[in-house]
Amino acid sequence: MTAHMRIEKAMACLTQIVGERATRVPGILDGHGRSEAYHAARPPDVVVFPESTAEVKAIVGLCRDLRMPIVPFGAGTSLEGNAASLEGGVCLDISRMNTVLAVNGEDMDVRVQPGITRKQLNAHLRDTGLFFPIDPGADASIGGMASTRASGTMAVRYGTMKDNVLSLEVVLADGRVIRTARRARKSAAGYDLTRLFVGAEGTLGVITEVTLKLHPQPEAISSAVCAFPDLKAAVDTAISVIQSGVPVARIELLDAVMMRGMNLHAKLGLPELPHLFFEFHGSKAYVAEQAETAQALAGENGGLGFEWASTPEERSRLWQARDNTLYAGLALRPGAKAMITDVCVPISRLAECLVETAKDIAETGLICPVVGHVGDGNFHLLVLMDPEKPEELPRAKAFNERLVDRALSLEGTCTGEHGIGFGKIEFLEKELGEAVDVMRAVKLALDPLGIMNPGKIFKAPGQEGGHP
Amino acid sequence: MTAHMRIEKAMACLTQIVGERATRVPGILDGHGRSEAYHAARPPDVVVFPESTAEVKAIVGLCRDLRMPIVPFGAGTSLEGNAASLEGGVCLDISRMNTVLAVNGEDMDVRVQPGITRKQLNAHLRDTGLFFPIDPGADASIGGMASTRASGTMAVRYGTMKDNVLSLEVVLADGRVIRTARRARKSAAGYDLTRLFVGAEGTLGVITEVTLKLHPQPEAISSAVCAFPDLKAAVDTAISVIQSGVPVARIELLDAVMMRGMNLHAKLGLPELPHLFFEFHGSKAYVAEQAETAQALAGENGGLGFEWASTPEERSRLWQARDNTLYAGLALRPGAKAMITDVCVPISRLAECLVETAKDIAETGLICPVVGHVGDGNFHLLVLMDPEKPEELPRAKAFNERLVDRALSLEGTCTGEHGIGFGKIEFLEKELGEAVDVMRAVKLALDPLGIMNPGKIFKAPGQEGGHP
Numbered sequence: 048m049t050a051h052m053r054i055e056k057a058m059a060c061l062t063q064i065v066g067e068r069a070t071r072v073p074g075i076l077d078g079h080g081r082s083e084a085y086h087a088a089r090p091p092d093v094v095v096f097p098e099s100t101a102e103v104k105a106i107v108g109l110c111r112d113l114r115m116p117i118v119p120f121g122a123g124t125s126l127e128g129n130a131a132s133l134e135g136g137v138c139l140d141i142s143r144m145n146t147v148l149a150v151n152g153e154d155m156d157v158r159v160q161p162g163i164t165r166k167q168l169n170a171h172l173r174d175t176g177l178f179f180p181i182d183p184g185a186d187a188s189i190g191g192m193a194s195t196r197a198s199g200t201m202a203v204r205y206g207t208m209k210d211n212v213l214s215l216e217v218v219l220a221d222g223r224v225i226r227t228a229r230r231a232r233k234s235a236a237g238y239d240l241t242r243l244f245v246g247a248e249g250t251l252g253v254i255t256e257v258t259l260k261l262h263p264q265p266e267a268i269s270s271a272v273c274a275f276p277d278l279k280a281a282v283d284t285a286i287s288v289i290q291s292g293v294p295v296a297r298i299e300l301l302d303a304v305m306m307r308g309m310n311l312h313a314k315l316g317l318p319e320l321p322h323l324f325f326e327f328h329g330s331k332a333y334v335a336e337q338a339e340t341a342q343a344l345a346g347e348n349g350g351l352g353f354e355w356a357s358t359p360e361e362r363s364r365l366w367q368a369r370d371n372t373l374y375a376g377l378a379l380r381p382g383a384k385a386m387i388t389d390v391c392v393p394i395s396r397l398a399e400c401l402v403e404t405a406k407d408i409a410e411t412g413l414i415c416p417v418v419g420h421v422g423d424g425n426f427h428l429l430v431l432m433d434p435e436k437p438e439e440l441p442r443a444k445a446f447n448e449r450l451v452d453r454a455l456s457l458e459g460t461c462t463g464e465h466g467i468g469f470g471k472i473e474f475l476e477k478e479l480g481e482a483v484d485v486m487r488a489v490k491l492a493l494d495p496l497g498i499m500n501p502g503k504i505f506k507a508p509g510q511e512g513g514h515p
Numbered sequence: 516m517t518a519h520m521r522i523e524k525a526m527a528c529l530t531q532i533v534g535e536r537a538t539r540v541p542g543i544l545d546g547h548g549r550s551e552a553y554h555a556a557r558p559p560d561v562v563v564f565p566e567s568t569a570e571v572k573a574i575v576g577l578c579r580d581l582r583m584p585i586v587p588f589g590a591g592t593s594l595e596g597n598a599a600s601l602e603g604g605v606c607l608d609i610s611r612m613n614t615v616l617a618v619n620g621e622d623m624d625v626r627v628q629p630g631i632t633r634k635q636l637n638a639h640l641r642d643t644g645l646f647f648p649i650d651p652g653a654d655a656s657i658g659g660m661a662s663t664r665a666s667g668t669m670a671v672r673y674g675t676m677k678d679n680v681l682s683l684e685v686v687l688a689d690g691r692v693i694r695t696a697r698r699a700r701k702s703a704a705g706y707d708l709t710r711l712f713v714g715a716e717g718t719l720g721v722i723t724e725v726t727l728k729l730h731p732q733p734e735a736i737s738s739a740v741c742a743f744p745d746l747k748a749a750v751d752t753a754i755s756v757i758q759s760g761v762p763v764a765r766i767e768l769l770d771a772v773m774m775r776g777m778n779l780h781a782k783l784g785l786p787e788l789p790h791l792f793f794e795f796h797g798s799k800a801y802v803a804e805q806a807e808t809a810q811a812l813a814g815e816n817g818g819l820g821f822e823w824a825s826t827p828e829e830r831s832r833l834w835q836a837r838d839n840t841l842y843a844g845l846a847l848r849p850g851a852k853a854m855i856t857d858v859c860v861p862i863s864r865l866a867e868c869l870v871e872t873a874k875d876i877a878e879t880g881l882i883c884p885v886v887g888h889v890g891d892g893n894f895h896l897l898v899l900m901d902p903e904k905p906e907e908l909p910r911a912k913a914f915n916e917r918l919v920d921r922a923l924s925l926e927g928t929c930t931g932e933h934g935i936g937f938g939k940i941e942f943l944e945k946e947l948g949e950a951v952d953v954m955r956a957v958k959l960a961l962d963p964l965g966i967m968n969p970g971k972i973f974k975a976p977g978q979e980g981g982h983p
Binding site: 209291329392423460461464467 | 619620622624664666670696697711719731759760762797857862926927929930947950956957
């Protein structure tokens, strides 16, 4: 069967399964080949919009029969080409599977279809007294967040997706449908399959249901920003706050360059110095106590005073500006595209990593604002590139490679939260060495035909010499 | 080669690797076939005491060449026969690998060899301002706790081993040594191999190093006990406390029968009614606030008043009594042995599960004190059996089977924290169905010869029809 015939056959069979929800309209194919990253589009041959686990199972069965790749697609907000259709095939857009299936208030958990976004979920939960805290900035889908082991600003307090997924329903490459765990809060029942699929980027199966932990909406929230004379003072403050046991809900680092972008984009009117943005959750008295402790520690480390955002409006303006750092960064170089780096190092090595990186930036002449989840040691640089100047891409890539090498030499990781996708395959090899062979062995055991999101995380089993 | 010749050969080679630290002394073999469980001893053929990763690697290579089982053994405190040598072979006692390799204070982590026990580790950390909170009661080894995904009384606040292991060094069945992750606080770098080995009960490899998260020693700690008229009032209180967002450090349920045992064993002099034992961690003011909230919620739910244990001595007496519930239970029936059950259900189903179980206990005529990590929905029954009355064992087993069926029907798990070992293989099949085939596929990929702790978690790949 030629590739063309295979696609025709797939389209005919998919139409039998989902009717008009299978499409080859070029604009839709192209849209599903793109993400928020700088990579060139890698569109699929067909996009299909399933509405149920049964449909996903049928589609996976079809792709298996036809040996066609299956690429799950959520909200399209990933940053490492995690949902690029590198080998064409069928893109499984799960955005119509966005139902809340069950809210269990007493147990503080919720069962959802994977296509629901985090904001849709929190809107649904508003009156329950509970919320889902993981906030990667973008309004990502829950399935996508699980698949990339996402985290974001609140991970320092509430953990990452690894800590907040209780159980998954997954359609395997051979069409079987499994549930990885029961709804109990904890379990020691065999291998932790939930955590195996969280972060697998769709290479082991398609997530069709997610049971999430929820958290009580805090009685009180307060936010503050604090400027520092240099990055090290800000990082030292973060270390002191974490070590003091203050369960800070968010503690975000923004460098002077990023502050300039934010002033440009969101008219914050803040000094163009390194800043920490804080948020505290808890009872009224406890929030006050946390803030007082953090304020004192900032003072001891050279902080230039807390500015409070106590009303919901001020708070929301502040965190909206933080969520929009991509656009704030782009405001520094209109027309640019950003390569977003994602290293994470032990917090004791963070200042060193940032200072060395600042020197590198100065030498390269790139514009690279910094924003970081400093409580976790994870930070992003927006490497701004002019698409009209193609010579900047290799410079940016070389810079990122040096950054990753620096992070690895400091016991860090090449990705705190964006995943490997296809852009960081060689970094993963550098980072974990033979452990990647273990991943490959697991992949081969669960997807021997290699149809699940091929070319991601590692080179395909048997193709280690090649390149995706 | 006969079995006898193989053992002789192994012993000769092991002596070359570790000298006199390989032994066939019958008392030592027998000691390594036993645990704290009621199961009959299943001793290995040889016990070896490695002192380094290099020695473990050499021993695994030898066992591979000779096709001999390898059973890692920590402190011998597991409860489901997790370290029983079902098929003989080499028992790898890692108790001499108990060095603290690096304390990173600023990063709040520690790298240890797996044989160190949690009490040894906390003694080492005493002056650092940090501690390792996971407390399963017994003074288990860190490697064993990682392997069984242990948790215990503080999991409600600090999580389980899954949440507190940052990285592992593992010797695989083929002798390769991998590190599962870097020391960064979080990572999205490929499959979560750390969580794959946490809870694998030594069936996928031998853990030779563990990097753990640590937590700040709380500025203040306070403990209280509260009696309730019935179990439901106690459970409802626990639900309210958790939902209120109070980050209770421990919230333990003890039923009236267990309280009688504790009064007998530890002379607590408390009313023989269902109790909650609380512990609060934090700043002085915040501990007071948490306690006040919990006290109010207990009052609303029929609690009969808080009794405070504010001095370190009183607190330690209370929690020591809690840690010794096994002996307290045994005090109710001198000479008895205990089968310890371990179901965990969503907290909203806990009261129902406990009440139905109490009826079952009444009908069987068994004596079964209850102790539970009620914040997680996990509880244990000590099914007391007279070893002189062998007919009690099948009765106890049938009771446990009904209990597991009940938990499963309430969306729970057969094991909250003790693991599957060889005693719960059929329960795991009932609980997760085809997902167990996925575990088996992973096992086959990483240990094709089936030498790593055979007969645990599931029937061996290819032997699904048989029985371990």
